[in-house]
Amino acid sequence: MHIIPLVLAVIVAVEHYYILYLEMFQTTSPAAQRSFGLDKEFLDDPRVQTLFKNQGLYNGFLATGILWGALFAANSWSAVTFFIICVVVAAVYGGLTSSKSILIKQGIPAIITLIALLIFK
Numbered sequence: 001m002h003i004i005p006l007v008l009a010v011i012v013a014v015e016h017y018y019i020l021y022l023e024m025f026q027t028t029s030p031a032a033q034r035s036f037g038l039d040k041e042f043l044d045d046p047r048v049q050t051l052f053k054n055q056g057l058y059n060g061f062l063a064t065g066i067l068w069g070a071l072f073a074a075n076s077w078s079a080v081t082f083f084i085i086c087v088v089v090a091a092v093y094g095g096l097t098s099s100k101s102i103l104i105k106q107g108i109p110a111i112i113t114l115i116a117l118l119i120f121k
Helices: 003-026 031-037 046-071 076-097 098-117
Strands: none
Touching: 003 031, 003 046, 003 076, 003 098, 046 076, 076 098
16 A cells, blocks of 8 residues: 555544544543533433443444554555545544534545545555
């Protein structure tokens, strides 16, 4: 895989590991409150924390899939492209159903990475 989409893919993976960290381990932190636009009282609800931890796990799967594809897959371009498309779809869905900032914060880096993957195929 070409270095430009590789670096961009790693950036997307790191972003999703950070989201995993916020959602699974720092659910009520000021950083999570700012990132998700939610107040501490809402985030303190154990049901919300369970949902966030589950969501964080999925972000970790996406990040791990991207890194696995980039570093270990026999066909790294196909594997990384698949997981980046998953991120784009999740960002579009999140932007339409939850917050437009999801599309900007998660979607734009993934879309740029997808374009780079297509250009440097």
